Amino acid sequence: MTTGNACEPLDRRGRWIVLLALGILLAAPYMMRAQSSSAEASEATLEERVKRIGKKLLCLCGCNQILVECNHRNCPFSGPAIATLRQAVQRYESDDLAIQAMIQQYGTAVLAAPPAQGFNLAAWITPFAAAAGGLVAIAFVLRRWSRRSAAAPTTGAPIPDDPAWRERVRQEIERELGGLP
Amino acid sequence: MMDSLGSFAVLLAVTACAYAFIAGIVAHRTGHPVLRETARRAGVTIFPTLSVAIACLWGLFLANEFSIAYVANHSNRDLPLLYKLTALWAGQEGSLLFWSWILSGYMFVVLVRHREEGELRPLAGAILAGVQLFFLILNAFVVSPFRPLAEVAADGTMRPFAPPDGRGLNPLLQYPEMALHPPTLYLGYVGFSVPFAFALAALITRSPGERWIHVTRRWTMIAWGFLSLGILMGAHWAYAVLGWGGYWAWDPVENASFMPWLTGTAFLHSVMMQERRGMLKVWNVWLVFITFLLCVFGTFLTRSGVVSSVHAFAQSPIGHWFAGFLLVVFAVCLFFFTRRRDYLRSEHRLEAVLSREASFLFNNLVLLAACFAVLWGTLFPVISEAITGNKVSVGPPFFNRVNIPIFLFLLLLTGVGPLLAWRRTSWESLKRNFTAPTLIGVATGVLLFAFGVREPYALIAFMLAAFVTVTIVSEFWRGARVIRSQTGRTWGQALAQLVLRNTRRYGGYIVHFGIVVVFVGIAGAAFNKEREMEMPMGATLELGRYAVTVKDRAQGETPNYIYDRLTLEVRRGDKVLTMLMPERRLYKASEQPLTKVMIHSGWREDLYIYFAGVTETGVPIIHAYLNPLVRWLWIGGGIVILGTLIALYPGRQPMKVAVSERAATREREVAYAKGD
Numbered sequence: 001m002t003t004g005n006a007c008e009p010l011d012r013r014g015r016w017i018v019l020l021a022l023g024i025l026l027a028a029p030y031m032m033r034a035q036s037s038s039a040e041a042s043e044a045t046l047e048e049r050v051k052r053i054g055k056k057l058l059c060l061c062g063c064n065q066i067l068v069e070c071n072h073r074n075c076p077f078s079g080p081a082i083a084t085l086r087q088a089v090q091r092y093e094s095d096d097l098a099i100q101a102m103i104q105q106y107g108t109a110v111l112a113a114p115p116a117q118g119f120n121l122a123a124w125i126t127p128f129a130a131a132a133g134g135l136v137a138i139a140f141v142l143r144r145w146s147r148r149s150a151a152a153p154t155t156g157a158p159i160p161d162d163p164a165w166r167e168r169v170r171q172e173i174e175r176e177l178g179g180l181p
Numbered sequence: 182m183m184d185s186l187g188s189f190a191v192l193l194a195v196t197a198c199a200y201a202f203i204a205g206i207v208a209h210r211t212g213h214p215v216l217r218e219t220a221r222r223a224g225v226t227i228f229p230t231l232s233v234a235i236a237c238l239w240g241l242f243l244a245n246e247f248s249i250a251y252v253a254n255h256s257n258r259d260l261p262l263l264y265k266l267t268a269l270w271a272g273q274e275g276s277l278l279f280w281s282w283i284l285s286g287y288m289f290v291v292l293v294r295h296r297e298e299g300e301l302r303p304l305a306g307a308i309l310a311g312v313q314l315f316f317l318i319l320n321a322f323v324v325s326p327f328r329p330l331a332e333v334a335a336d337g338t339m340r341p342f343a344p345p346d347g348r349g350l351n352p353l354l355q356y357p358e359m360a361l362h363p364p365t366l367y368l369g370y371v372g373f374s375v376p377f378a379f380a381l382a383a384l385i386t387r388s389p390g391e392r393w394i395h396v397t398r399r400w401t402m403i404a405w406g407f408l409s410l411g412i413l414m415g416a417h418w419a420y421a422v423l424g425w426g427g428y429w430a431w432d433p434v435e436n437a438s439f440m441p442w443l444t445g446t447a448f449l450h451s452v453m454m455q456e457r458r459g460m461l462k463v464w465n466v467w468l469v470f471i472t473f474l475l476c477v478f479g480t481f482l483t484r485s486g487v488v489s490s491v492h493a494f495a496q497s498p499i500g501h502w503f504a505g506f507l508l509v510v511f512a513v514c515l516f517f518f519t520r521r522r523d524y525l526r527s528e529h530r531l532e533a534v535l536s537r538e539a540s541f542l543f544n545n546l547v548l549l550a551a552c553f554a555v556l557w558g559t560l561f562p563v564i565s566e567a568i569t570g571n572k573v574s575v576g577p578p579f580f581n582r583v584n585i586p587i588f589l590f591l592l593l594l595t596g597v598g599p600l601l602a603w604r605r606t607s608w609e610s611l612k613r614n615f616t617a618p619t620l621i622g623v624a625t626g627v628l629l630f631a632f633g634v635r636e637p638y639a640l641i642a643f644m645l646a647a648f649v650t651v652t653i654v655s656e657f658w659r660g661a662r663v664i665r666s667q668t669g670r671t672w673g674q675a676l677a678q679l680v681l682r683n684t685r686r687y688g689g690y691i692v693h694f695g696i697v698v699v700f701v702g703i704a705g706a707a708f709n710k711e712r713e714m715e716m717p718m719g720a721t722l723e724l725g726r727y728a729v730t731v732k733d734r735a736q737g738e739t740p741n742y743i744y745d746r747l748t749l750e751v752r753r754g755d756k757v758l759t760m761l762m763p764e765r766r767l768y769k770a771s772e773q774p775l776t777k778v779m780i781h782s783g784w785r786e787d788l789y790i791y792f793a794g795v796t797e798t799g800v801p802i803i804h805a806y807l808n809p810l811v812r813w814l815w816i817g818g819g820i821v822i823l824g825t826l827i828a829l830y831p832g833r834q835p836m837k838v839a840v841s842e843r844a845a846t847r848e849r850e851v852a853y854a855k856g857d
Contacts (some may be wrong), residue, residue: 064432066576113574124579177664
């Protein structure tokens with residue numbers, strides 16, 4: 001009958017357990033660090049998201065500042081609103097959902113820029129439409145003026161066809177511009 | 182005593198102004214010379230009379246006369262002397278009196294200086310008196326700064342009341358720059374009344390010749406210069422005092438000052454087409470009108486409370502007065518425009534798209550598009566609420582997204598416009614003038630991209646800045662080179678002679694260069710960094726190249742406020758750069774808090790430190806910003822002002838150049854007619 005002893009080599013399963021334990025021992029510091037980094041990263045990500053989303057929102061205390069940039073001491077709006085935003089960011093993975101939560105809480109006025117939908121689309125389109133309209137108007141004016149000038153190249157007072165007058169004009173130009181290009 | 186004298190002076194000014202206005206109009210219609218002269222003299226007396234009122238109000242502040250409501254609401258015994266003086270424009274009543282005083286000063290100069298304008302000046306004086314009358318009526322009867330405080334006595338009657346001390350000045354206004362920001366801004370706003378008066382007078386009288394447009398342009402340039410300086414100082418005040426790390430928040434009141442600046446800029450460009458080519462007369466007259474109307478509209482926004490603003494100290498129920506005035510002025514402008522439209526017919530037509538004239542049209546389009554975008558964004562919350570019933574906000578993200586492309590296009594035109602010839606530009610000249618600037622602009626972009634700059638708008642801004650700078654430098658270089666070759670002078674002397682020969686043209690180029698530098702400063706905002714940290718004694722915050730360590734914390738008080746002050750050591754590597762001492766203050770009289778920002782400013786970036794607060798355990802919280810290139814914004818603004826001063830300085834041949842341009846045009850016309 002044989003009995004095992006301490007010096008007996010480990011069986012196959014035992015070897016695996018030891019290897020696993022050694023692996024865990026060796027990896028533990030890295031895992032702990034990684035876990036800690038992951039927690040920090042998660043924290044950093046949370047704050048980054050709060051900052052990123054907060055820059056799309058406005059403080060409604062009347063200061064007209066971006067929510068996360070409002071620095072009024074004891075501001076009645078920005079402090080509680082940033083806390084609400086932090087909760088929303090924790091609750092929702094999507095930035096859009098977090099923003100929706102803020103809109104539900106504070107109304108659309110909390111958005112720093114009007115959403116591009118419905119009537120608010122006019123806010124975005126109108127300035128560019130006006131500029132485009134101006135551009136078309138200028139093109140029209142240029143075209144009309146060009147045609148008229150082609151038809152009538154000279155306007156204003158009649159031009160004297162006098163060599164002495166021409167020479168005087170040339171001398172005046174030479175004198176006053178001093179030969180500048 | 183002083184309050185009675187001040188009130189009397191304002192009433193006297195109202196009387197003189199009413200006479201100047203009515204007699205001026207009657208004299209214009211009847212041509213009565215005595216009436217005309219008495220109207221002028223009555224107008225001249227308004228400035229000294231209002232100066233007495235201003236002196237009285239200052240006297241009341243210095244004497245701590247808290248029986249006067251305005252003094253009690255904006256001052257206190259321990260307020261430093263400088264701020265007792267600046268408190269004059271800290272509130273509604275005083276700032277409106279200050280506005281009237283500045284307007285009367287402008288009127289004084291116009292009535293004394295422009296005696297040679299024939300029929301134009303008396304009518305312009307009467308129009309100025311009309312504008313002045315509106316403000317004086319407000320000063321005298323609606324928002325008088327000399328109103329005494331009163332309390333209800335036990336028997337139910339009202340009796341005079343003087344508190345032992347005042348409420349103090351808003352801490353945000355207790356900053357040295359506040360001594361200059363409002364006056365310069367007002368000089369700009371109010372200054373636009375003068376070109377408005379001359380333009381309207383010229384339209385009414387069908388003023389012959391172009392003298393009126395020269396006068397209008399010059400006065401517009403003065404007002405524009407002051408407005409630029411006022412806006413710049415306001416931005417610097419916001420940066421150095423408000424503590425959010427920025428200088429422009431697209432606040433409605435900021436927008437109100439920016440809109441007339443944009444239309445004024447458009448006028449200063451398009452007026453050249455009228456002076457040189459007799460074109461765009463209708464456009465120019467309306468630009469002057471709109472600029473003035475926007476100034477009044479801005480005041481309406483500031484004081485009506487129709488939109489929410491950080492400038493809440495200026496809100497009051499006098500908005501409807503301004504709305505009424507705005508409507509009346511607009512109606513008058515429209516009436517005379519429709520009656521005198523034939524007077525504004527253009528003398529010439531545009532001949533080519535590739536010409537200076539066309540570039541001015543595009544420049545005007547871009548400036549007006551920017552103005553409209555700002556106006557639209559400012560009013561959209563009101564419009565949206567009126568139509569849909571829903572409140573929306575329009576903040577910096579909207580204005581930045583809409584305006585940045587517009588302004589970048591404007592920057593491009595700043596470089597392109599001056600290099601195009603009047604009437605027509607050939608492709609050869611285009612190639613010759615633009616090859617080097619374009620190559621350098623592109624090379625700048627490639628270089629910055631290689632160095633890791635990836636922000637598209639900033640990259641485009643830097644490329645365009647390089648492009649425009651090269652075009653401006655080449656203009657100076659070519660001119661100075663000719664003078665050098667003709668006179669053998671040094672480069673410095675040649676440049677000075679070049680600028681003095683045509684201050685308007687080269688002053689304008691300097692203004693353009695200033696704008697380029699401003700753009701560079703603004704583009705730096707794309708690379709801002711910030712960090713907030715709880716900082717117990719000895720803690721270090723690292724941001725960019727800097728390390729900030731808390732070295733000391735002190736608490737104490739002055740007669741004016743209680744403070745909590747940190748001493749921070751700023752290091753870069755091993756080198757100690759400076760010690761910064763940000764504070765949190767509580768002003769005793771007003772019981773209002775304020776945080777004193779500290780800035781370590783450099784050519785490359787600003788380190789901006791804000792004492793944000795303290796934790797529940799009393800540990801200070803520091804918010805630090807790293808703002809690249811901000812110094813260039815202020816330098817650029819300074820260059821703009823310098824360029825404006827140069828442009829205003831009478832050049833050696835300012836009028837002759839304009840004449841020669843016309844002569845050159847005429848000479849080309851002769852050549853064209855003869856088939857040369």
